[in-house]
Amino acid sequence: MATALDRHIALIGFMGAGKSMLGLQLADRLDRPFLDLDREIERALKRSIPELFQQEGEAGFRVIEAERTLATLRQSRPAVLALGGGAVETRAIRKALREHALTVLLEVEVDEAWERVARTARPLAQDADEFRALYERRRSSYDEAADLRVHDADDVVLAALGIELGGEPEGDALIADERVLQLHPLELGTTHVAGPKTLASAERLWDELRIGRDGTIVGYGGGSTTDLAGFVAAGYMRGVRWISVPTTLVGQVDAGIGGKTGVDLPSGKNLVGAFHYPDRVLIDPSLLDTLPADEHRNGMAEVVKTGLLAGRALWELPQDEMIRACAAFKAAVCLADPYERRGRREILNLGHTFGHALEAASEYRLAHGEAVALGLTAALRVSGLEIPDVLDVQPVRVDRERAWTALQRDKKARDGRIRLVLLEEVGKPVVREAEPTEVRKALDELIAD
Ligand SMILES: NC(=O)c1ccc[n+]([C@@H]2O[C@H](COP(=O)([O-])OP(=O)(O)OC[C@H]3O[C@@H](n4cnc5c(N)ncnc54)[C@H](O)[C@@H]3O)[C@@H](O)[C@H]2O)c1
Ligand SMILES: [Zn+2]
Numbered sequence: 001m002a003t004a005l006d007r008h009i010a011l012i013g014f015m016g017a018g019k020s021m022l023g024l025q026l027a028d029r030l031d032r033p034f035l036d037l038d039r040e041i042e043r044a045l046k047r048s049i050p051e052l053f054q055q056e057g058e059a060g061f062r063v064i065e066a067e068r069t070l071a072t073l074r075q076s077r078p079a080v081l082a083l084g085g086g087a088v089e090t091r092a093i094r095k096a097l098r099e100h101a102l103t104v105l106l107e108v109e110v111d112e113a114w115e116r117v118a119r120t121a122r123p124l125a126q127d128a129d130e131f132r133a134l135y136e137r138r139r140s141s142y143d144e145a146a147d148l149r150v151h152d153a154d155d156v157v158l159a160a161l162g163i164e165l166g167g168e169p170e171g172d173a174l175i176a177d178e179r180v181l182q183l184h185p186l187e188l189g190t191t192h193v194a195g196p197k198t199l200a201s202a203e204r205l206w207d208e209l210r211i212g213r214d215g216t217i218v219g220y221g222g223g224s225t226t227d228l229a230g231f232v233a234a235g236y237m238r239g240v241r242w243i244s245v246p247t248t249l250v251g252q253v254d255a256g257i258g259g260k261t262g263v264d265l266p267s268g269k270n271l272v273g274a275f276h277y278p279d280r281v282l283i284d285p286s287l288l289d290t291l292p293a294d295e296h297r298n299g300m301a302e303v304v305k306t307g308l309l310a311g312r313a314l315w316e317l318p319q320d321e322m323i324r325a326c327a328a329f330k331a332a333v334c335l336a337d338p339y340e341r342r343g344r345r346e347i348l349n350l351g352h353t354f355g356h357a358l359e360a361a362s363e364y365r366l367a368h369g370e371a372v373a374l375g376l377t378a379a380l381r382v383s384g385l386e387i388p389d390v391l392d393v394q395p396v397r398v399d400r401e402r403a404w405t406a407l408q409r410d411k412k413a414r415d416g417r418i419r420l421v422l423l424e425e426v427g428k429p430v431v432r433e434a435e436p437t438e439v440r441k442a443l444d445e446l447i448a449d
Helices: 021-031 037-045 049-073 091-100 111-118 128-145 153-160 178-183 199-208 223-238 249-255 285-290 293-310 317-334 344-349 352-361 368-383 401-409 436-444
Strands: 008-012 034-036 080-082 101-106 146-149 163-164 173-176 191-193 216-221 241-246 260-265 267-277 281-282 415-425 429-436
Touching: 008 021, 008 091, 008 153, 021 034, 021 080, 021 153, 021 191, 021 317, 021 368, 034 037, 037 080, 049 091, 080 241, 091 101, 091 178, 101 128, 101 153, 101 223, 111 128, 153 317, 163 317, 173 223, 178 191, 178 216, 191 199, 199 223, 199 260, 216 223, 223 241, 223 249, 223 267, 241 249, 241 344, 249 285, 249 293, 249 317, 281 317, 285 317, 293 317, 293 344, 293 368, 317 344, 344 352, 344 415, 344 429, 352 368, 352 401, 352 415, 352 436, 368 415, 368 436, 401 436, 415 436, 429 436
Parallel strands: 008 080, 008 101, 034 080, 101 146, 163 281, 173 191, 173 216, 216 241, 241 281
Antiparallel strands: 260 267, 415 429
């Protein structure tokens, strides 16, 4: 199943399933237009659906519906579409869906559907027995058309970026973190040790690989490994497919998702890279059982970041739910801004401007997670918000001037003022320029003498 990065997301299901509500929610999260086909048809023909049924008969309506649905599916700007309940009974529509959309079936029990739509003007919801018969009849068309069945918006968002919880990796070459391979053996095609996230590793891997243009690389390890494996896939033969199998908490909630791949240079981190989305991201939280405590803490800092952005205390959820919710949040932001051209992705830097400055000032002895936790504290303070207990951090000993210089050099600084991701309130990120004195004060509070 292909991702929905540049395809429509089409919601199908029986009347009363809640397609419009879910569609609106998805369109908002993914920054895409929402088109409800029944409403589109009513607008285009300036007649209501009950009128059309009455005047054209059901057969006539289906012809009109097919025309409008096909025209909409062929529009290139990816949208979220809600199809009429009976649309998938038309074969041409099923065919166009396969070509142009990730087709998602929103299920509903027949009794619940009847509760919701009985006594409305819907032409096919006038008689309970006929309604039931229709429900039974349409089942097979839904099954045939659907790429997957969903229950909520997170299910759709995850599927739209190929993210699966559980799921077996398949591919032709495995690029793996050596330690992960010892702890969690995996066999698949040829095996290659990833090594550090550097150009030298990439060059060695390109040299070692013996796969063809149609081969698939599997990246198996933490963020360093998936960043490297994805970059190797982006460059090899001008780009081959890859699958991301993150094995750290950082990887499963953040680094393994979102198409950014790359390597570090001696002069700086992540300076060379490419956007190259994996076809699938396979998340198995049970791999984290062997993760050292400090690596777990690194991941929790990103979880807290995500929770503050999402407006939910995601860090309080049981681990599997927490990972799923964080992965879905990151996936939605990436789908809304796949190649970092629309500004939406910027919010993922919450806390990171301060964090990176502390990391640089410590010459990278400070763990990323600790730096981000401190950075989040500063971002909350500048935002004038309370700091949740989960961010229980102590000031660190680094050189104040070096940290300040590093922060100002950060790519977010323009005309002396400093662009920061802040929070209007928890769950409402804003990007705004802050006064240097205010920023300096917040940074200083993170540093111990
Ligand atoms: N692409 C992105 O969008 C993105 C986002 C955030 C971070 N990153 C990158 O991710 C990297 C950091 O990733 P990371 O924090 O996952 O670190 P990592 O990949 O370096 O792994 C950390 C350590 O954990 C070990 N490890 C991995 N999985 C394990 C397991 N299941 N059990 C026991 N040990 C395990 C590794 O051997 C390693 O020693 C950085 O290079 C950063 O730039 C990328
Ligand atoms: Zn981070």
